[in-house]
Amino acid sequence: MRNARGLKKLYAAIERILVLSHPLLRRIGYARLDKPFMKIESVTKGFLLDSQNCGQCIVGFTGLSCPMNCPKKMRNGPCGGVRADGNCEVEPGMPCVWVLAWEGNQRLREEEIPLQVVQPPVDHRLIGRSAWLREVRIRVEDSGHAV
Amino acid sequence: MQFEDEPLVPGERLPIRPGHSSFGRLERVLRAGGFAVTAEIAPPDSANPAEVYERAALFDGYVDAMNATDGSGANCHMSSVGICSLLCRRGYGMVMQVSARDRNRIAIQGDVLGGSAMGVASILCLTGDGVDVGDHPQAKPVFDLDCMSMLSMIRHMRDESRFLSGRILTEAPPVFLGAAANPFAPPLGYRPLRLAKKVAAGAQFVQTQYCFDIDAFRRYMAAVRDAGTHEKVFILPGVGPLASARSAEWIRGNVPGIHIPDAVIRRLRGAVNQQQEGVNICIDMIHRIREIEGVHGIHIMAYRQEHRVAEIVERSGVLDGRQPWRPAVDWKNPAFDQGHPTVPDVRPPGLSN
Numbered sequence: 199m200r201n202a203r204g205l206k207k208l209y210a211a212i213e214r215i216l217v218l219s220h221p222l223l224r225r226i227g228y229a230r231l232d233k234p235f236m237k238i239e240s241v242t243k244g245f246l247l248d249s250q251n252c253g254q255c256i257v258g259f260t261g262l263s264c265p266m267n268c269p270k271k272m273r274n275g276p277c278g279g280v281r282a283d284g285n286c287e288v289e290p291g292m293p294c295v296w297v298l299a300w301e302g303n304q305r306l307r308e309e310e311i312p313l314q315v316v317q318p319p320v321d322h323r324l325i326g327r328s329a330w331l332r333e334v335r336i337r338v339e340d341s342g343h344a345v
Numbered sequence: 346m347q348f349e350d351e352p353l354v355p356g357e358r359l360p361i362r363p364g365h366s367s368f369g370r371l372e373r374v375l376r377a378g379g380f381a382v383t384a385e386i387a388p389p390d391s392a393n394p395a396e397v398y399e400r401a402a403l404f405d406g407y408v409d410a411m412n413a414t415d416g417s418g419a420n421c422h423m424s425s426v427g428i429c430s431l432l433c434r435r436g437y438g439m440v441m442q443v444s445a446r447d448r449n450r451i452a453i454q455g456d457v458l459g460g461s462a463m464g465v466a467s468i469l470c471l472t473g474d475g476v477d478v479g480d481h482p483q484a485k486p487v488f489d490l491d492c493m494s495m496l497s498m499i500r501h502m503r504d505e506s507r508f509l510s511g512r513i514l515t516e517a518p519p520v521f522l523g524a525a526a527n528p529f530a531p532p533l534g535y536r537p538l539r540l541a542k543k544v545a546a547g548a549q550f551v552q553t554q555y556c557f558d559i560d561a562f563r564r565y566m567a568a569v570r571d572a573g574t575h576e577k578v579f580i581l582p583g584v585g586p587l588a589s590a591r592s593a594e595w596i597r598g599n600v601p602g603i604h605i606p607d608a609v610i611r612r613l614r615g616a617v618n619q620q621q622e623g624v625n626i627c628i629d630m631i632h633r634i635r636e637i638e639g640v641h642g643i644h645i646m647a648y649r650q651e652h653r654v655a656e657i658v659e660r661s662g663v664l665d666g667r668q669p670w671r672p673a674v675d676w677k678n679p680a681f682d683q684g685h686p687t688v689p690d691v692r693p694p695g696l697s698n
Contacts, residue, residue, distance in 0.1 A: 269475055269477075269486065270445075270446075270472055270473075270475060270486070270488045270491065271488045271491070272472060272488075272491045273491060273493075273494070274491050274492075274493030274494065274542065274546075275493065275535070275539045275542060276530070276531075276532065276535070276539070277472050277527075277602075278525060278526070278527030278530050278554055278601070278602040279474065279475070279527075279530065279601030279602040280530040280531050280532075280602070281530075281531075281601075282530075282531065282604070283531075284531045284532070287474070287475060287478075287601040287602065288475035288477050288478075294531070294532075296532065296535075297531050297532045300532040300534065300535045301532075313535070313538070313542075314538060314541070314542050314545070316493055316494070316497055316542065316545060316546045317493070317494065318494060318497075319450060319489060319490045319491075319494040319498070319509075320489070322489075
């Protein structure tokens with residue numbers, strides 16, 4: 199995750215644009231947009247972050263390392279089986295996503311370490327759906343507007 | 346330690362003291378400032394309860410609680426729920442290990458209620474080893490939760506008296522919540538923070554992976570103390586006897602997450618009786634671990650050497666003359682109905698305190 203800082207800025211910019219376009223998105227209909235958005239997301243995030251499309255993205259907390267690449271699907275930090283060389287217990291040829299996340303986190307230089315936020319378990323209904331649209335709706339709802 | 350409010354009938358619950366989460370002896374010993382001793386009981390590959398009782402009896406009077414493992418190493422054995430059910434009815438203090446590998450949130454919440462109803466006072470939340478390292482690599486890895494979300498889910502059940510879904514429980518499970526920690530696996534800089542995160546998620550005690558590298562463990566504990574985490578969680582480092590230099594090398598190469606320094610293997614290899622030297626090393630480790638500030642007990646994992654646990658506890662002097670609870674009833678006596686503790690009048694000598 200050498201590009202963690204740059205990617206994080208890009209990510210924040212996309213999010214701002216999407217939140218601003220909420221009225222338009224609402225008019226077209228979020229449900230109808232899910233599939234096309236998902237296509238864009240899986241191509242861009244798949245290429246940049248090796249995203250697994252869980253539909254509830256938390257790479258903002260993980261130094262932009264997709265935790266769904268972990269064979270144990272750990273979303274809250276590394277298991278105790280990480281090899282001495284920093285590779286995965288289950289797949290010895292793969293670096294542990296949480297070792298990468300820790301490196302990415304240190305590059306982000308944030309005061310509060312986002313890795314420390316306890317993530318809830320995955321909602322399996324959201325897998326394969328657009329995380330961006332979901333995030334936009336959550337943001338808009340939080341700001342008190344109707345979705 | 347025999348508590349003054351021990352139930353007359355073995356297997357009945359002790360009262361929950363103010364400020365305690367559970368009715369368990371492990372929590373009582375720790376909160377009273379005692380140096381607690383726990384050990385891992387080997388689950389049998391069998392449906393015979395007698396095998397469980399025999400294995401438990403090896404620890405009688407030497408440990409404050411036993412950990413019933415849940416398919417450790419992704420190998421199939423008798424379930425932790427089953428072992429806890431048998432042993433809790435005889436009054437043993439149990440730590441029920443729950444792995445996220447094999448069951449989803451529906452099954453785990455059911456087991457938490459079932460285990461608590463049967464007398465489990467402590468639950469250890471684990472993510473679990475990957476199925477690939479075990480004897481059923483074809484199995485579906487579940488991992489619906491991870492150890493962290495499991496901790497917060499069970500804490501929610503206990504403190505809010507609700508399922509994760511929000512549905513209300515008529516009685517919450519009064520459990521003392523535990524987690525595992527591996528101070529020796531990368532990313533080393535994150536490990537103390539990870540412990541703090543587990544505490545934030547609900548961990549009240551933690552048992553660590555085998556601790557053979559004292560210098561590395563000292564560094565870890567220094568970071569834990571700097572963050573003040575040792576004041577929020579009881580820390581029980583893991584120890585255990587290595588059977589030989591060869592088996593130590595095999596473990597180092599094949600069991601995920603176990604770090605054994607070369608010096609330990611050299612010491613084993615140089616010994617005439619390697620198995621005895623493994624016990625000696627374990628006792629040395631206990632002495633050195635005990636000196637580290639912030640350590641509250643010891644967790645003994647004597648895999649396939651469970652019969653050496655009594656010697657390790659005895660010779661290390663770790664109990665300081667304290668005697669943990671032991672069954673008052675001679676269960677080998679056929680006069681007692683096996684497995685059904687309905688013997689109200691048996692009060693053993695020495696139980697007055």
